[in-house]
Amino acid sequence: MLLSKRRINKLKTSWKRLPGKLVTIKNLAIRKIQNKQVPKVAFKISGGLGDHIASIRFIRDFCSATGIDRYDIYCTKPAIVKWLQETEKKCVLVGDAKAFNKSLASQYELALSVTTALHIDHYAPGEFSKTSRNFSYHIKKIEQSVSRIIPIIQHHPYLDGYLGHYAATLGFRRHNHLHAMADIRYGGHTLNLPVDDSALTEFDLKPNSYITVSNGFDQDFHTDAHTCPTKAYPYHNDVIRHLRQRLPGVKFIHIGSVASAPLDQCDLNLVNATSLRQVAALLKNALHHLDNEGGLVHTAASLGTPCTVVFGPTLPAYFGYEKNNNIGPIECGGCWWMEKDWMSRCIRGFDRPPCMATQDPEAIANRVIKTIDESGEPNTLRKVPSV
Known part of the structure; x- marks a missing residue:
């Protein structure tokens, strides 16, 4: 049965609207025709x-x-x-x-x-x-x-x-x-991720002289620009303020593709301003990484950079890497996917989820300092608080 011109044009339109699907199948067919085994x-x-x-x-x-x-x-x-x-x-x-x-x-x-x-x-x-x-x-x-x-x-x-x-x-x-x-052996966290080390020169940074900070989230699950995601820690600015008193020589760099709120305590805002290679280079050469649970923590672990991670709705026993500072909630927490809109709304009805709101910024800063002290970085980065 011959197809009419109208039917042919309709098929062509459908082809253009679904390029990913049709081109992929077409590519598989081409590989077979050219004897390139799929x-x-x-x-x-x-x-x-x-x-x-x-x-x-x-x-x-x-x-x-x-x-x-x-x-x-x-x-x-x-x-x-x-x-x-x-x-x-x-x-x-x-x-x-x-x-x-x-x-x-x-x-x-x-x-x-x-x-x-x-x-x-x-x-x-x-x-x-x-x-x-x-x-x-x-x-x-x-x-x-x-x-x-x-x-x-x-x-x-x-x-x-x-x-x-x-x-x-x-x-x-x-x-x-x-x-x-x-039932296969885990080969470790490390991945040979491509990095762009020229990012340090571009942003005037030296290895181990800065701390990266992220308060981002997955936009696939949170699209309300007027509310802070429940998994985002709201007091990163206060943590940075405490850290500055103890680490006067250290810069703080805000990174990621999206942020739940501005971090005005950071020296440099690179949110949505770097490529994947650049953000990997920044994480690889960072003294430490501060974050809520998210993709950049996994990236940092792949590059061997220690992290301090503040957990709320998600589970530190499941998402946490053993060598990181995994700070679990003092109150409540662990409600990840208990309700469909768990990341947009506290399921208990609080404006600020208590799992995050009760986390003390100074205590978090102390955990970061302890990790840096144990890493053996030069003492010129630190300042002993006066008694």
Whole structure:
């Protein structure tokens, strides 16, 4: 049956409106026609910066355990993945997660969703399963782990709070729970992230002479510009004021892609003014990083920079890195995903969530000072308070 010109034009319009999906499928077809074999494994990643970093660590270690040497990634933040994978030669294609449907997943021997938990979207044992070391074993372990938490996975992200408690009860954290699901060894926090060290020259900074500060949040889950996200600590300015009295030679740099409020105590405001490479360089060379729980904490951990992290609705036992100052709430807290709008509204009805409002800025500053003192940095950065 021949198509009318009107129908053809309509199809062309639809093609233009869905470039990510159609071009991705087209690219797969081109690779097959040109005898460029499509990788046998694809990973789908969703969430914010921290979720992508945790997922990349898992992919790194999963490939090491199974011998996977080529794979494709479909994600919600392609720019972040391309940066994270810039030095990784195994990743062949980075596509849009919205294009990752059943038809596309079936192009692979294994299609695996990697978020706060693992989920197998497609698995058809074939040549790779037979030749890859331990591949079938780890797939079986994933299937067993998934079977225990199917309701959580089906209702992601609305039961993620329960998932965090569940993982912490088992002795795991955000950075290694995915590994536990697949029964693979965690290869450590460090990632070989591309950095732009010229950022220090551009902003007139020297290594270990400044502290980076962030009070940002994931805009995918909080879009109300008139309210402060519940996970954002409201007294960073007061913490910085206390730190200045003890560290007169140290600068304070506000970084991130978004801020919950201005930090006028900072010497330099670089919010939404740096590339991923530049912010990585700033974190890598920082004396310390001060933040609420978020993606830049995961980035700092990947670069070996110590952090002080103020927790409220999210769980320090799940999100915290062992060597960081993980400051848990004095009152309340842990309400992450108990209600759909948990990040926009205190579920107890307070204007300022008590989990954050009761955190003493001076006590937080003391924790930062203690960590810097123990790091052995030059005493010229410090000032002993007068008695």
